[in-house]
Amino acid sequence: MGKKKKRVPSKVWCYYCDREFDDEKILVQHQKAKHFKCHVCHKKLSTAGGMAIHVLQVHKESVTKVPNAKPGRESTDIEIYGMQGIPPDVLAAHYGEEEEAPSKAAKLDIPSTQLVGGLMPGPLGVGYPPQSTLGAVQPMYNAAVPIPPVGWAVPPRPQPWLPQHPAASVPLSAPMGYVQQPLFPVQGVRPPLAVPSTSPSLQPSQIAPPGLPVSTPTLPVSQPLFPVVNNSVPTQSSPFSASLPTSVPEGKGSIEAHSSGSASLTGGAGGNSHSYASGPNTGGPSIGPPPVIANKAPAIQPAVNEVYLVWDDEAMSMEERRMSLAKYQMHDENSQMSSIDAAIDRRILESRLAGRMAF
Amino acid sequence: MTSAHPPPAPGRELSNPPTDGISNLRFSNHSDHLLVSSWDKTVRLYDASADSLRGEFMHGGPVLDCCFHDDSSGFSASADNTVRRIVFSHGKEDILGRHDAPVRCIEYSYAAGQVITGSWDKTLKCWDPRGTSGQERTLVGTYPQPERVYSLSLVGNRLVVATAGRQVNVYDLRNMSQPEQQRESSLKYQTRCVRCYPNGTGYALSSVEGRVAMEFFDLSEASQAKKYAFKCHRKSEAGRDIVYPVNAIAFHPVYGTFATGGCDGFVNVWDGNNKKRLYQYSKYPTSIAALSFSRDGRLLAVASSYTFEEGEKPHEPDAIFVRSVNEIEVKPKPKVYPNPPA
Numbered sequence: 266m267g268k269k270k271k272r273v274p275s276k277v278w279c280y281y282c283d284r285e286f287d288d289e290k291i292l293v294q295h296q297k298a299k300h301f302k303c304h305v306c307h308k309k310l311s312t313a314g315g316m317a318i319h320v321l322q323v324h325k326e327s328v329t330k331v332p333n334a335k336p337g338r339e340s341t342d343i344e345i346y347g348m349q350g351i352p353p354d355v356l357a358a359h360y361g362e363e364e365e366a367p368s369k370a371a372k373l374d375i376p377s378t379q380l381v382g383g384l385m386p387g388p389l390g391v392g393y394p395p396q397s398t399l400g401a402v403q404p405m406y407n408a409a410v411p412i413p414p415v416g417w418a419v420p421p422r423p424q425p426w427l428p429q430h431p432a433a434s435v436p437l438s439a440p441m442g443y444v445q446q447p448l449f450p451v452q453g454v455r456p457p458l459a460v461p462s463t464s465p466s467l468q469p470s471q472i473a474p475p476g477l478p479v480s481t482p483t484l485p486v487s488q489p490l491f492p493v494v495n496n497s498v499p500t501q502s503s504p505f506s507a508s509l510p511t512s513v514p515e516g517k518g519s520i521e522a523h524s525s526g527s528a529s530l531t532g533g534a535g536g537n538s539h540s541y542a543s544g545p546n547t548g549g550p551s552i553g554p555p556p557v558i559a560n561k562a563p564a565i566q567p568a569v570n571e572v573y574l575v576w577d578d579e580a581m582s583m584e585e586r587r588m589s590l591a592k593y594q595m596h597d598e599n600s601q602m603s604s605i606d607a608a609i610d611r612r613i614l615e616s617r618l619a620g621r622m623a624f
Numbered sequence: 625m626t627s628a629h630p631p632p633a634p635g636r637e638l639s640n641p642p643t644d645g646i647s648n649l650r651f652s653n654h655s656d657h658l659l660v661s662s663w664d665k666t667v668r669l670y671d672a673s674a675d676s677l678r679g680e681f682m683h684g685g686p687v688l689d690c691c692f693h694d695d696s697s698g699f700s701a702s703a704d705n706t707v708r709r710i711v712f713s714h715g716k717e718d719i720l721g722r723h724d725a726p727v728r729c730i731e732y733s734y735a736a737g738q739v740i741t742g743s744w745d746k747t748l749k750c751w752d753p754r755g756t757s758g759q760e761r762t763l764v765g766t767y768p769q770p771e772r773v774y775s776l777s778l779v780g781n782r783l784v785v786a787t788a789g790r791q792v793n794v795y796d797l798r799n800m801s802q803p804e805q806q807r808e809s810s811l812k813y814q815t816r817c818v819r820c821y822p823n824g825t826g827y828a829l830s831s832v833e834g835r836v837a838m839e840f841f842d843l844s845e846a847s848q849a850k851k852y853a854f855k856c857h858r859k860s861e862a863g864r865d866i867v868y869p870v871n872a873i874a875f876h877p878v879y880g881t882f883a884t885g886g887c888d889g890f891v892n893v894w895d896g897n898n899k900k901r902l903y904q905y906s907k908y909p910t911s912i913a914a915l916s917f918s919r920d921g922r923l924l925a926v927a928s929s930y931t932f933e934e935g936e937k938p939h940e941p942d943a944i945f946v947r948s949v950n951e952i953e954v955k956p957k958p959k960v961y962p963n964p965p966a
Contacts, residue, residue: 571864575887576832576933579814582774582788583832583869584647584688585744587932588703588726593663593686 278359280345281313281334289347296347299333317341635926635947638670640677646927646942647688651918654695658916658925660944661690667700669712672923672946679712689730693753699739701727707741709753720751720762729776733783736797738764742773742785750800765800769793777827779820782841784827786818792829794841810837810853819873821896822880826851828896830870834858836884838896854899857886871931874915874924876954883924883954885912887933891926895956903953909940917949924949 276285277292281300286292297309301316305324310316317328330339344350576583587593642662649660656673663686669679685704692698697711703726710717725745732739732753739751750764771787778784782804783795790809809815813833820827825847826840837853857868872885876893881902883893889910893903908928916925925946930939 570860572867573864574813574833574867576814576869580788582772582814582816583931583933584728585772586935587645587663588686590936593703 277348280343280351280355281331281338283335283338283359293347296345300331302332304328304332312344312346313341314344635924635945636675638672638944638946639675640668640670641942641944642666642668644686644942645931646913646929646944647686648690648914649916649925649927649944650691651916651923651925652692652695653919654692656918656923657692657695658944658946659690659692659698660927661687661700662942663687665702667698667710669698670944672918672925675946679710679715681708681710681715681717683708685726688726688728691730691732693732693739699730699732699753701730701741701743703727705743707739707749707751709739720753721749723747723749725772728773731776731778731783733778733797735778735781738797740776740778740783742769742776742787744772746770746772746787748773748776748785748795767795767800770806774815775818777818777820779822779824779827782820782824784818784820786815786829788814790815792818805841805843807839810839810851811835816869816871817873819875819882822875822877828873828875828882830873830884832869834867834870834886836870836873836894852899854894856884856892856894856901857888857890859888868911869931869933871911871913872915872927874917876917876921876949877919878921879954879956881954881956883915883917885915885926887911887931889928891915891924893954898956898959900957902956905947905953908945909943921954922949923947 276287277289278285279292279296279300281296284295286295297311301310301313302308303310303316303320303324305320305326308319310319313331320326320328328341331341338355343352578586638658642660642664644662644664647661647663649658651658651672656671657678658670658672660668660670662668665683665686667681667683667687667690668677669681670676671678681700683700683702683704684706685702687700687702689701690698693709696713697709699720700708700710700717702708705722705724705726707720707722707727707730708717709720720739723741723743723745724747725743727741727743729742730739731741736750737752737754739753741749741751743749746769748767748769750767751762752764753762769785769787770791770793771789773785773787775786776783778797781797783797785793785795785803786809787793790811790813792805792807792809792815793803794805794807796804809829809831811829811831811833813831813835815829816832817830818827825842826838828836828838830836834857835853835855837851839851840847842848857870859866859868866888868887870884870886873882874885875882880897881893881895883891885891889908889912891905891908891912892901893905894900895902905926908926910928911931911933912926913929913931914925914927917923918925923946925944927942927944928940929942
């Protein structure tokens with residue numbers, strides 16, 4: 266295709282964040298979920314303006330900026346729906362970018378575009394055998410992410426071309442805004458990975474490298490999923506054992522101490538220092554869990570989500586704690602009682618089976 | 625529009641559920657019988673298709689795990705420290721042996737013909753059930769573990785033992801004198817459950833921190849590069865993430881995909897190879913304590929039973945749901961390649 270005029274784009278894109286999508290339906294879903302969603306009640310509205318009005322009328326709060334929008338695209342006044350309503354100058358600028366040699370991509374604020382093999386199809390073609398899902402990476406668009414259907418296009422082998430631009434690792438520390446999303450997108454729905462436009466260049470390697478330098482190709486898969494409290498993840502196992510004792514006030518050593526404690530617990534002594542609290546924070550464990558930062562990037566985070574662990578007792582399992590409750594305590598007489606109960610129950614069961622009891 | 629189609633009913637609720645929490649449930653390899661162990665000190669045998677209670681067996685304390693031997697008998701692990709064999713048809717049970725602390729996990733290995741139990745007394749024991757009862761005759765061996773045993777899983781000749789302190793031992797059942805591998809969980813938080821892949825190449829391990837790690841037995845670099853972990857069973861509201869323990873993992877016997885159940889009351893089905901979530905069932909009344917697929921993968925038993933993660937509190941009644949599994953929920957989908965640009 267050599268037409269240079271305004272043409273039907275092979276991809277539609279979102280005015281607010283410049284991400285690209287395969288079709289408009291998906292784009293609209295994205296907009297509703299990311300830009301037109303009420304931050305208070307999570308209701309999805311149909312336009313940014315509508316969302317602002319809803320927040321004002323229902324929650325009595327004024328919204329001046331469209332959530333998750335790039336600077337300059339945050340106005341709630343401009344009426345966008347899918348691809349409709351995009352001002353012509355913005356439209357043109359977007360396509361102007363597209364037409365340029367992708368490696369120049371002046372408008373993009375992410376130099377990491379260089380990463381996509383410098384957009385030279387060569388290395389990409391070399392690096393990726395045809396049947397790899399990385400065929401999804403289209404070198405032409407450096408703009409917003411066209412999320413390929415495979416949310417995890419991670420090849421098991423190291424990226425030969427990755428270490429070319431270590432400097433480009435800087436933008437990669439752009440945060441994963443939506444860390445709490447299950448990183449397994451549901452099939453058939455484009456997962457709105459909220460990684461701002463760094464992602465296209467990263468697709469073939471790490472979709473969400475949270476603050477980890479790209480030059481560690483040996484961890485293509487596991488990187489994003491291991492929210493490392495420290496910044497370095499040279500190997501997979503050591504950081505975790507390393508970070509655990511530092512962040513958990515009582516590390517493994519104390520687990521030993523507690524295990525002996527719990528042994529006596531199950532013996533019926535009932536609670537050392539552990540007892541159930543009635544509130545949502547379970548029985549004040551003496552081991553405080555590390556203040557887990559769910560967002561991996563140490564810097565540049567939009568909003569650090571506080572993480573609340575429903576079970577935060579490292580020393581005991583839920584069953585052990587439950588066992589310590591009075592009602593489960595077994596003293597010798599109880600065992601005797603149980604065997605008598607057992608005999609009675611057996612007889613009841615036999616009767617039931619014989620149909621003598623209406624049960 | 626890929627809308628969330630209205631999910632089907634949570635499944636048929638079994639009648640006569642246990643009167644206290646459900647610790648585990650298992651489908652038989654031979655039929656649609658379901659064995660359920662409970663904190664109410666019973667092991668119950670149900671015919672899941674017929675929704676009938678076939679037997680109920682009392683123990684001296686809460687029963688923490690159970691497994692089938694064949695369709696006529698099974699084994700149980702109890703907090704009264706006993707390991708019992710239960711013969712369903714005769715309504716009889718006898719004590720195979722004892723640990724020094726509550727027995728947390730039990731498995732029967734067809735390959736070895738032995739019962740394997742893990743306990744909070746930090747040991748693993750193997751029992752030969754063919755002998756008469758009495759610890760002297762049946763105990764094959766006792767294997768010390770680094771910590772209290774929290775979960776066990778078997779596949780073929782391999783046994784994976786997960787203990788407190790995030791330790792994991794991998795054994796070859798043919799040589800139990802020492803573990804084949806001694807590992808540490810890749811996850812930073814307390815291990816909740818381990819399950820081996822049906823194809824025997826590795827295991828899935830879940831923690832209390834809403835995360836599952838997919839691990840491989842082969843220690844070669846190529847295999848280890850495939851390992852990964854993912855976050856799941858989390859809820860984000862009002863600017864904070866609520867992270868739930870993942871209590872149960874169950875592999876579909878045919879497709880190799882797996883379901884996880886968490887304290888958030890949801891059951892998710894995942895495709896481990898394609899790293900995608902295939903389905904999420906509608907929320908169950910309370911925490912998911914256990915999951916089991918039937919031998920043909922057409923039924924999924926879900927134990928919706930509060931697991932005391934927030935202490936003693938009023939909760940929904942403990943229930944067992946048996947749902948028919950649709951192929952679309954569990955079948956891996958082939959990778960889709962986007963169309964090349966014109």
